[in-house]
Amino acid sequence: MDWIGITVAALRASVGPVAVAYALAGLGLNLQFGYAGLWNYGHVVAVAAGAYGAAIPLEAGATLMVGVLCGVAAALVVSLFLGVAALRLRLDYLAIATIAFGEIFRQVVRSNWAEPVTGGVFGIQQFARDFFDLNPISEGRYGWGDFSFDHRSLWLMIVGWTLIVIGVLAMYMLVHSPWGRTVRAIREDEQVARSLGKNVFFVRLQSFMIGSVFGAFAGVLLAFANNVNPDFYSLILTFWVYTALLIGGIGRVLGPVVGAVVFWFLFQWFDGFMQSSIAEGWYGNLLQTTDAGPFRFMLLGLILVLLVVLRPQGFFGDKDEALLDAS
Amino acid sequence: MSLAKFPHFKRFIWSIYLIILGAVFIGAMGFPVSGASGQETSESIKGRLEIEDTEAQGPRKVFTPISGVRVTVSQDGREIGTATSDGSGEWSVGIPSRGTYQVRLHTDTLPTGITLTDAEKSELPNVLVDEGQSKTVRFNFGPGTRDTVSRLERISNLVLSGLRFGAIIAMCSVGLSLIYGVTGLVNFAHGELVTLGALVAYYLHTSAAGPQMSLLLAIVPTLIICGLFGASMEMGIWRPLRKRHTSLIALSLVSIGLGFVLRYIFAIVFGVEFRSYSDYSVQDPVDFGWVSIAPKNMLILIVSVMLLAAFGLFLMLTRTGVGIRAVASNRELASVSGINVEKVIMGVWILGTASTALGGIFLGISERLDWRMGLRLLLLMFAAIVLGGLGTAFGAMLGGFLIGLIVEVSTYWIDNEFKVVVGLAVLVLMLFVRPKGLLGYRERAA
Amino acid sequence: MPPEAMPVEATPLEATSAVLPAESRPGVSKPNPILTARGLVRSFGAFKAVDIQNLEIQQGVITALIGPNGAGKTTFFNLATGFDDTSEGSCWFQDQRITGLHNYQIARLGAVRTFQNTRALTRLTVMENMLFASQQQFGERLHRVYGAKWRRKEQKEKERARELLDRFALTHMADEFAGTLSGGQRKLLEMARALMAEPTMVLLDEPLAGVNPALGETILEHILALKAGGTTVLFIEHDMSAVRKVSDWVICLAEGRVIAEGTHGEVGQNQLVLDAYLGSTRGGMSDDE
Structure with missing residues (x-):
């Protein structure tokens, strides 16, 4: 078995454009779930709103700036609507409301009815030319051996990692400000916050919407990287971002970034490992090559379970800061 | 963390191990190994x-x-x-x-x-x-x-189809609602319990390597297997986590992960294509004038209504049933008034999983089987129990029938592709208008 | 403000705290009311958990709210602070009708409550618990987060928080998570946190519940200190000796109604009050004298 090849492929995935998008989405989810304690199971809505919000005007010929702003604005509008409606609910109801809303969003954008605008099941392609025109890197592959990226991926990664650096700094300042303190206090006990004169609903709405802006940037980046396809934005995406977040550690500023990198490393490594080991006949007739995909997802599900149960603070976290533990 | 803080760790790992082992075992024995890709099936x-x-x-x-x-x-x-x-x-x-x-x-x-x-x-x-x-x-x-077909015929057929679908949703959601009621767990793996029931029956009935018993006969062992599966999940996972006072949100994340594990085991073992039971897969509808319905669907509707009614009577009249309702409405109060809460929770898991499995078999008979059939139903089940009132059995029944009806009848006016959207819109609307549901007994708004 | 309570002019606190009402009958009007309830009802179906015709809490004094279990004391707290929905009637705080306001709005007016079960924000440090409670957090508004100004303003708040922590003997724990505090320390933190909000009135729900006698004494001293600092105190308490030690005025609730008001001496001898306590199977008047 080609251990090095598998590992290098996994390393490549762990810093690639999709991992970057996961990190950005995770930053937003971390604010909502980790700091504000909002049970948001529909984070995919913000990501999809960002992707479609940018892709639709760009395809219609808008400039890059307008497109990106439209993506962010779309996420803000959608999260404002969802937040105003759902943040008054108890938190377990919020979970159900957001997950349902995520599925509604996906089904509507992929419908025939919406096809003239959203491209229906086919999605939207070939709208990111302006973005790649800005690419200063000349065509070719860059890197060492198998650990290399083409100029498009590299451009996406440069922009993406820059966004992450900015995002992490912005998030650090947010959560270490008095505003961030209030957000965390509300997570701990909303009644106490109310008794001390804090407008719980408003602060929650703020954190919900800011989290969605991060999701929107993730969506825009994903759209540039992979075009826009409605079925990519199923509710499952939310839970992979959760898994990544749990790996990195909830309620830690760098948690989602570390988590996304490790998640995509594991994801790709499991894939390579399963493909090779099945091809080499390790499991006899039990598994076929086509089972590698499902098996990898199963392992990630198992990681999600074991993380929550055994290491709620994440792979690298400190037990005292575990947010998921006994309430 | 140290393992000492989680004394049930061994049991927990064992049960996950056993769940996986069991599923793989069934797969190795029974199902034809799948050949299609692991991602999406192509339409x-x-x-x-x-x-x-x-x-x-x-x-x-x-x-x-x-x-x-x-x-x-x-x-x-x-x-x-x-x-x-x-x-x-x-x-x-x-x-x-x-x-x-x-x-x-x-x-x-x-x-x-x-x-x-x-x-x-x-x-x-x-x-x-x-x-x-x-x-x-x-x-x-x-x-x-x-x-x-005339308009009247179309709409009456939709109503009948809605009732059939509603009966299936109701069968499947009673367990989900009661489990929420007695433990507070929002179980996102409930869809997989629907699939499990359907697939176990497939193994016993259709699969070449299984005993190939008739479908009606296969129902009984299927329900026993699934009930035991529910009990083992409760023993191995949920009870130890509850004992540790794990927060409800952590529990629901565990259920999401567990859902993934089960679903992809189904994908590996059962394959990703659609299948049907060998019995009753094709039936000509019987014409009753305004409406026509396949006999199997008529039977599903009648049997579901009878079973749900029986379950309702059980909840109203028997000691166990009253205990379940008491725990669902107020766990602390039930506990101090001498009800063995843990026993009730275990009973709910067994009954809930078994009835859900039966719903899954009905869904498989009425439509088709595949590894994601339960996942597709999950959000509609949530819609049903929120509509009826989270945590109540009767609410889930009422909500199930209503959601089934709404979803099917809506296609008279609205394009078929928005079927599920309509169901989910009802869910979202209900949450905003009356979060405690039609029959709910607790205020749920924050 | 109801008309009969209108003519009250703000008088120096030192003077008002001494002047108690002449009469001691339920619903008596008081010289300088800060919190007023008129026809306040909270009903659950046919059952009325609170049914108060007329109740005034005097500014600058310590008022104890007593009554057997289920008398509606906490429900009254919830209604007065907006944590429960009023069925009928209204409350006024100072000159403002507060019924219908959100609970956080009432808190911002200066009526801050605590809860029966201690509620520390466990995964915030003790200092963060304190700072969070302040009403003057410049950086609490989102648009100022990225400015530099809030850091300077925060320093002042920190000093104030340190003083309060000193007073409540919690300074050494300032940088620990509140979750590491003992039960008694959490009680103290909760009081200190309420004071950080600079309330004109604090409503303490059983401040002595589950507290050892030594700490109980400390808490009572803090309550007295509050009055000395000009803060009005309304507290729910079962322990009559504690009530006797600190309260200027005692109000007794039973079955949702005010059955007696007066100094602790008067209320302690009131036949209705004794009957209410004796008639209640679940509660009892704990009097160790």
């Missing part, structure tokens, strides 16, 4: 071209396949693919994803002497294909035309 449109042999003798109709006929599938003028019917009259065209397609039969390629019964029906303008579906379309050959 297709297919059909069989055949003409009734009117001169054949005997009680059964005899059909002769028509081969060499070209069929084109297109979408909004874009041609997606073309196929030619083979020796058994079958043709199939793969399509990129779900949506509405146009299917055209090239009448010039028909053998001489065979015509469409309705010459205008050579093109079907609105063929709707669901996610993962392999859609069968039919062209009728020979003399005579089919009469169009």
Whole structure:
């Protein structure tokens, strides 16, 4: 078995454009779930709103700036609507409301009815030319051996990692400000916050919407990287971002970034490992090559379970800061 | 963390291990190993071209396949693919994803002497294909035309279909609602319990390596197996986590992860294609004038209503039933008034999983089986229990029937593709208007 | 403000705290009311958990709210602070009708409550618990987060928080998570946190519940200190000796109604009050004298 090849492929995935998008989405989810304690199971809505919000005007010929702003604005509008409606609910109801809303969003954008605008099941392609025109890197592959990226991926990664650096700094300042303190206090006990004169609903709405802006940037980046396809934005995406977040550690500023990198490393490594080991006949007739995909997802599900149960603070976290533990 | 803080760790790991082992074992024994890709199944449109042999003798109709006929599938003028019917009259065209397609039969390629019964029906303008579906379309050959159905007939058929679907949702959601009621767990793995029931019955009934018992007989061991599975989950996972006072949100994340594990085990073991039970898969509908319904669906509706009524009586009249309702309405109060809460929770898991499994079998009989059948139903189940009142059994029943009706009847006015959206819109609306549901007994707003 | 309570002019606190009402009958009007309830009802179906015709809490004094279990004391707290929905009637705080306001709005007016079960924000440090409670957090508004100004303003708040922590003997724990505090320390933190909000009135729901006698004494001293600092105190308490030690005025609730008001001496001898306590199977008047 080609251990090095598998590992290098996994390393490549762990810093690639999709991992970057996961990190950005995770930053937003971390604010909502980790700091504000909002049970948001529909984070995919913000990501999809960002992707479609940018892709639709760009395809219609808008400039890059307008497109990106439209993506962010779309996420803000959608999260404002969802937040105003759902943040008054108890938190377990919020979970159900957001997950349902995520599925509604996906089904509507992929419908025939919406096809003239959203491209229906086919999605939207070939709208990111302006973005790649800005690419200063000349065509070719860059890197060492198998650990290399083409100029498009590299451009996406440069922009993406820059966004992450900015995002992490912005998030650090947010959560270490008095505003961030209030957000965390509300997570701990909303009644106490109310008794001390804090407008719980408003602060929650703020954190919900800011989290969605991060999701929107993730969506825009994903759209540039992979075009826009409605079925990519199923509710499952939310839970992979959760898994990544749990790996990195909830309620830690760098948690989602570390988590996304490790998640995509594991994801790709499991894939390579399963493909090779099945091809080499390790499991006899039990598994076929086509089972590698499902098996990898199963392992990630198992990681999600074991993380929550055994290491709620994440792979690298400190037990005292575990947010998921006994309430 | 140290393992000492989680004394049930061993039991926990063991049960996860056993769940996986059991599923793989069943797979190795029973199911044909899958061949399709692990990601999404590709949708297709297919059909069989055949003409009734009117001169054949005997009680059964005899059909002769028509081969060499070209069929084109297109979408909004874009041609997606073309196929030619083979020796058994079958043709199939793969399509990129779900949506509405146009299917055209090239009448010039028909053998001489065979015509469409309705010459205008050579093109079907609105063929709707669901996610993962392999859609069968039919062209009728020979003399005579089919009469169009009246409005009244259409709506009454939709109502009946809605009741059938509602009965299945109700069967499946009672468990979900009661489990929420007694433990506070929002169980996102509940869809997988639906799939589990359907697939275990498939193994016992249809699978070549299974005992191939009749479907009706297979129901009993299926329910026992699934009930035991529910009990083992409660013992191995949920009870230890509850003892540790794990927060509800952490519990729900565990259920999401568990859902993933189970679902992809199904994908590996069962494969990703759609299948049917060998019994009752094809039935001609019986015409009752305004409505026509396949006997299996009629039976599902009647049996579900009877079982749900029996379950309702059980909850109202027996000691255990009253205990369950007491725990669901107020766990602390029930506990101090001498009810053994842990025992009640265990009972709810067993009963809930078994009834959900039965719902899954019904869904499999009425529609088809695949590894994501429960996941597709999950959000509609949530819609049902939120509509009826989270945590109540009667609410889940009422909500199930209402959601089934709303979803099906809505297609009279609204495009078929928005079926699920309508159901989920009801869920979201209900949360905003009356979060405690129609029959709920607790204020749920923050 | 109801008309009969209108003519009250703000008088120096030192003077008002001494002048108690002349009469001691339920619903008596008081010289300088800060919190007023008129026809206040909270009903659950046919059952009225609170049914108060007329109740005034005097500014600058310590008022104890007593009554057997289920008398509606906490429900009254919830209604007065907006944590429960009023069925009928209204409350006024100072000159403003507060019924219908959100609970956080009432808190911002200066009526801050605590809860029966201690509620520390466990995964915030003790200092963060304190700072969070302040009403003057410049950086609490989102648009100022990225400015530099809030850091300077925060320093002042920190000093104030340190003083309060000193007073409540919690300074050494300032940088620990509140979750590491003992039960008694959490009680103290909760009081200190309420004071950080600079309330004109604090409503303490059983401040002595589950507290050892020594700490109980400390808490009572803090309550007295509050009055000395000009803060009005309304507290729910079962322990009559504690009530006797600190309260200027005692109000007794039973079955949702005010059955007696007066100094602790008067209320302690009131036959209705004794009956209410004796008639209640679940509660009892704990009097160790």
